[in-house]
Amino acid sequence: MAETDAADGPPPFENAFSGDDVEQRIYGTILQTREPTTASAIADSADCDPKTARKYLGWFDELGIVTRYDGHPATYERNDAYFEWRRINQLAADQSVEDLQDHVRELTTRITEYETTYDAASPAAVDAVAAAEDSDERTIDAIYSDLGDWATAREERDRYERARQQLTDGEREQASG
Known part of the structure; x- marks a missing residue:
């Protein structure tokens, strides 16, 4: 790889947020966090002062982006429910009811094909080793x-269906209001 290619590419993973402001670095660190983590550890990853990390983590907690667990010290964890809610809202904002219905139909067809192929109601019901044998x-x-x-x-499919229902409910409210 040429030196110019490396300079134009993304930053190394361990330093992915180095060019961002402190809020973005803390947010980026939270996105990568998979278990309750102290503000000090988040500050270390985000390359900022722990006091600054606590300030932003408090704000993110109020917004629902993180969950704060009381203790000594308190820990913070990414709130997956917030990101799920955000994804569903984005789908509802970006797509029409018809587009969402088409996605639900396509995904249902794909799911039905897997159910038929593996003679099971869900992937959890399949013994992969036995199926391979x-x-x-x-x-x-x-x-x-x-x-x-x-x-x-x-x-x-669940996300698209929830977005479709959200959009349909919103259209009903507008029509009746």
Whole structure:
């Protein structure tokens, strides 16, 4: 890779937010956090003062972006429900009811194909090792890939359906109001 390519590309992962302001660095650190973490550890990752991290984490807690757990010291964790809610609202804002319905239909078709292929109601009901042993065509890696795609399709269908319902309910309210 040429030196200019490296300079124009994204920053190294461990320093992904170095060019952002402190709020963005803390937010970026929260996005990567998968378990309750102290403000000091978040400050270390965001390269800022712990007092500054606590200030922004308090604000993020009020907004619902993080969950604060009391203790000595207090810890903070990304609030996945907030990001789910935000994704659904964005889908409802960006797409029409018809587009959302089309996505739900496409995902339902894909899910039904997996249910038929694996003779199961959900990916959790499939024993991947046994399915690979019973198949002349599918490797265990292909089966695990299918199961991951199937689970993702189910989650996405739920999001699109919730966005569709939100948009439909909003249109009903406007029509009656």
